Amino acid sequence: MTAPNLLATQNISEREKLIFDATERLLGKFGYDKTTVADIAKEAGISKGAIYLHFKSKDDLIERLLIHAMLGFSANWFGAIEADPQGGLIGNMYLNMLKVIDQTPLMAVIMRQDGAILGNYLKKKDNFFVKNQRQGMRHEFVAMMQAAGAIRQDLDPKVVAHIMDMISFGMVTIAEFVPTEQIPPTDEVIKGIADFMHRALTPEQGADSETGKRILRQLYAEAQKDFLAAQQADAAQKES
Amino acid sequence: MTAPNLLATQNISEREKLIFDATERLLGKFGYDKTTVADIAKEAGISKGAIYLHFKSKDDLIERLLIHAMLGFSANWFGAIEADPQGGLIGNMYLNMLKVIDQTPLMAVIMRQDGAILGNYLKKKDNFFVKNQRQGMRHEFVAMMQAAGAIRQDLDPKVVAHIMDMISFGMVTIAEFVPTEQIPPTDEVIKGIADFMHRALTPEQGADSETGKRILRQLYAEAQKDFLAAQQADAAQKES
DNA sequence: AATTGACCAGTTTTGCATTTTTGGTCATAT
DNA sequence: ATATGACCAAAAATGCAAAACTGGTCAATT
Incomplete structure (x- = not known):
């Protein structure tokens, strides 16, 4: 008796989950302004460029993270x-x-x-x-x-x-x-x-x-x- | 059967009431930062100096107004x-x-x-x-x-x-x-x-x-x- | 004795040049 | 295909001097 999925959860790759988690941690600690893309990359243990393989921009990342949470x-x-x-x-x-x-x-x-x-x-x-x-x-x-x-x-x-x-x-x-x-x-x-x-x-x-x-x-x-x-x-x- | 006055209301002169009312009006409209002492004087229809006959400073005025309200x-x-x-x-x-x-x-x-x-x-x-x-x-x-x-x-x-x-x-x-x-x-x-x-x-x-x-x-x-x-x-x- | 408003010192704002940071790109490497 | 990080243009932070503003004073006036 599982709950029906009325809103499909976003399709998220392993990598994106990694980035989301890192972003969420930093966002909670330092907030949007003081969290740089470089920081996120470092926290996630990947390179800055890798983030842009998955997200169009910093704001795109933030927004998809918010949507994911919602x-x-x-x-x-x-x-x-x-x-x-x-x-x-x-x-x-x-x-x-x-x-x-x-x-x-x-x-x-x-x-x-x-x-x-x-x-x-x-x-x-x-x-x-x-x-x-x-x-x-x-x-x-x-x-x-x-x-x-x-x-x-x-x-x-x-x-x-x-x-x-x-x-x-x-x-x-x-x-x-x-x-x-x-x-x-x-x-x-x-x-x-x-x-x-x-x-x-x-x-x-x-x-x-x-x-x-x-x-x-x-x-x-x-x-x-x-x-x-x-x-x-x-x-x-x-x-x- | 009047309510007892446990906290005596502040002793306020006619003039102070005038200043309080003007301040309250301006405060509501423009807020503390954008309300100058000159503005208050003008709104009350008196001179700036007159305000300092009753209040030590702008902050003194504000605080006594707040206390008055409380x-x-x-x-x-x-x-x-x-x-x-x-x-x-x-x-x-x-x-x-x-x-x-x-x-x-x-x-x-x-x-x-x-x-x-x-x-x-x-x-x-x-x-x-x-x-x-x-x-x-x-x-x-x-x-x-x-x-x-x-x-x-x-x-x-x-x-x-x-x-x-x-x-x-x-x-x-x-x-x-x-x-x-x-x-x-x-x-x-x-x-x-x-x-x-x-x-x-x-x-x-x-x-x-x-x-x-x-x-x-x-x-x-x-x-x-x-x-x-x-x-x-x-x-x-x-x-x- | 009460009131005024010109005046002043100190603060805030503005404008601008310089330095630093940051989002985003891409040639190169794996 | 996937990933990297040096690199760049744009943006943000910093420093600073000039201009504008404002809280507060006080000699003059009523």
Whole structure:
């Protein structure tokens, strides 16, 4: 009973994995600005030129690393939701999300768009987050969930999106901050937040687990389609 | 049945109020760095020299403005808690806090230590927040509440402080972000957070309202004592 | 006694030339 | 095919002097 792979994980060669791992280590320690391509090559134990056999540029490497982390996170998250009988409920979705964050530390960086780590990369006008229109996606997400009956329809999607943002931020912060020894109280806090989200956002009649799963499935499919289209458009633009 | 004034509001002359108001307006619009003393004088309709008849320096003005806002906020907050039969319960304390934030917009700036508004002021090594040791105070606060039985004693005060921080941040964000027309859903969200705080942090036996009020009263008294001591020490240092 | 605004010293900003670093390439080697 | 690292152009960091700004003062004024 394995979780279905709605978003295929990126095809990664042994070499690319090596480079990704080295980059992730250095990124965590020194951040984007202070991590040079030469550093990455040295950390990975290969030559600088070798990196350019696999990646078009430093930014291409960074972005594919972020995408790699996101896809891994998504697949694991959805797997956890599928395995959980109540996984489609909003509160539980967040609970499962938190469980999976630990396995992909870069996810916290992505979610928080961490300035300390991403540095000047965030200032580039065509950066990953601008290109993927993080803001717009969120509204769509909420609107779809409302249309499907998983979120009360009398709430302004903007407000709901903001609340989800805030809660995500808080959970990521907790996941980063609270040491493992403190798990029991953390767990209680997380459950509290999850409960709150469930009560505040779910319609009275309650959204059943299947609805949540269906929406998530659809969302991922759309996201993948958009993503591929954007990548192709990007590639096409670079050729001209 | 008026609320007792545990922290006396600052003694402010007509002129100082005029300057405070002008400063607050400009601070909100342009922030600390781009608000010059000349600007403030112009906005207040007085001369630059007149400002120095009331304040030792620009920073003295800013700090006394922040203190003014905090004292006003504290007095109003405590008043709201006193007037509320359940005001001593942690969740309700937060609810009451939120109600009062609207009346003192600068409070949001203070709570978030807003870099966009406070700018370089925050970088000064002897800034308001460093001087008043915001971090230390918070731990004391939690420890006192735990000692008094208002917060479960099996939780690490550091974790609890962090959670309260996060919740405060979230509530302030909501208060700042959500437009007035959206009050109904906002209200529900706030109640959700308040409930969560109550459930997660209050001991099973429950802290009664009086306990909360007593702790708050004590805290304010201590804060005032510390504050005056710090101010005197500061003044003494500047004479030498 | 209260207020003003020209004035000043110290700081910040700007413009620019020089040096250093870094992303990316490619002739050469394996 | 795959990989290397010396090499280069572009970008970033550094140093510095001139110009502009700003916090704070104080002799003159009301």
